Amino acid sequence: MHINEVGVLGAGNIGVGVVTDLVLHGVRAVVVDVSDEVLANARETILNNVRFAPMLSKSLPRLSKQEALGRMQFTTDIRDLSSCQFVIENVTENWQIKEAVYRQLELTMPPDICLGANTSCIAITRIASATRRPANVVGLHLMNPVHLKPTVEVIRGVHTSDRTIETLLGLFAQLDKEAIIVEDLPGFVSNRISHLFMNEAAFVLQDRVATASQIDAIFKKCFGHTMGPLETADLIGLDTVVRSLDVLYESYQDSKYRCCPLMRKLVHAGYLGRKAGRGFYEYPKE
Numbered sequence: 534m535h536i537n538e539v540g541v542l543g544a545g546n547i548g549v550g551v552v553t554d555l556v557l558h559g560v561r562a563v564v565v566d567v568s569d570e571v572l573a574n575a576r577e578t579i580l581n582n583v584r585f586a587p588m589l590s591k592s593l594p595r596l597s598k599q600e601a602l603g604r605m606q607f608t609t610d611i612r613d614l615s616s617c618q619f620v621i622e623n624v625t626e627n628w629q630i631k632e633a634v635y636r637q638l639e640l641t642m643p644p645d646i647c648l649g650a651n652t653s654c655i656a657i658t659r660i661a662s663a664t665r666r667p668a669n670v671v672g673l674h675l676m677n678p679v680h681l682k683p684t685v686e687v688i689r690g691v692h693t694s695d696r697t698i699e700t701l702l703g704l705f706a707q708l709d710k711e712a713i714i715v716e717d718l719p720g721f722v723s724n725r726i727s728h729l730f731m732n733e734a735a736f737v738l739q740d741r742v743a744t745a746s747q748i749d750a751i752f753k754k755c756f757g758h759t760m761g762p763l764e765t766a767d768l769i770g771l772d773t774v775v776r777s778l779d780v781l782y783e784s785y786q787d788s789k790y791r792c793c794p795l796m797r798k799l800v801h802a803g804y805l806g807r808k809a810g811r812g813f814y815e816y817p818k819e
């Protein structure tokens with residue numbers, strides 16, 4: 534099945550990346566968030582991403598503003614998703630918010646439509662339990678910048694059907710993405726490991742063993758990573774990283790996932806990382 538229209542629920546840090554990727558690959562996106570203000574900001578970020586995309590990757594097309602806008606619809610009404618052939622959900626990493634959204638999706642979407650849960654840590658089987666269609670729910674852990682990442686971690690929940698996985702793989706083929714399919718436990722592979730890294734880097738900073746740039750430089754220059762753990766946390770958004778650590782801590786009841794107080798303090802101060810202009814680092818306005 535060729536997918537022409539995808540619903541994108543949640544137009545925050547990762548949601549705008551998802552829309553950018555869809556638009557660049559000729560798939561129309563119906564974008565839902567809670568307010569017109571959030572949607573207006575998302576629209577600007579997406580247009581900016583689309584403008585710079587061909588400079589960052591030769592395989593991405595040059596689109597005019599009008600062409601890009603023609604492939605997007607912005608709305609605060611979830612019912613506008615009803616014509617979409619697939620939904621990618623990217624709402625806040627919070628169980629109560631996700632649960633309410635899946636209950637609404639069940640009322641809105643035709644019974645055969647597959648729902649991709651883009652979550653950092655919440656188990657897909659738990660998310661699927663919020664609907665009476667758990668076979669239609671699959672986990673997809675997209676990473677920023679979505680349009681420049683060729684590979685996605687895909688998570689099969691207990692009830693995820695082969696049809697749902699095949700539908701998702703078909704969409705990924707359209708987006709030139711490869712999937713690595715893993716089983717379902719909180720944090721999956723990527724975040725169960727990477728959040729320990731980011732959290733411990735914050736503890737190292739809190740303990741004044743090294744500065745933020747020294748910590749990141751060791752990972753980049755000695756290990757050859759493209760980004761250090763603190764830069765990565767700033768890119769993801771410190772609020773999302775803290776919420777994910779809380780999910781891991783609650784899920785495994787293991788103290789190794791207790792969130793570093795310094796990171797939580799930055800979130801309380803509004804220093805959420807790149808998206809707020811300040812996190813572990815300061816970012817000049819683009």
Ligand SMILES: NC(=O)c1ccc[n+]([C@@H]2O[C@H](COP(=O)([O-])OP(=O)(O)OC[C@H]3O[C@@H](n4cnc5c(N)ncnc54)[C@H](O)[C@@H]3O)[C@@H](O)[C@H]2O)c1
Nearest residue numbers: 543544545546547566623624625626651652653675769773
């Ligand atoms: N940031 C990343 O790099 C990243 C990567 C992979 C997965 N994720 C996951 O994607 C999800 C979103 O993360 P984010 O970093 O974009 O968070 P974010 O806080 O930047 O954005 C979340 C968006 O969801 C919207 N929202 C909340 N309730 C809603 C509702 N009922 N209907 C529609 N929209 C609603 C918010 O207004 C906000 O715009 C989380 O589950 C997160 O774990 C994030």
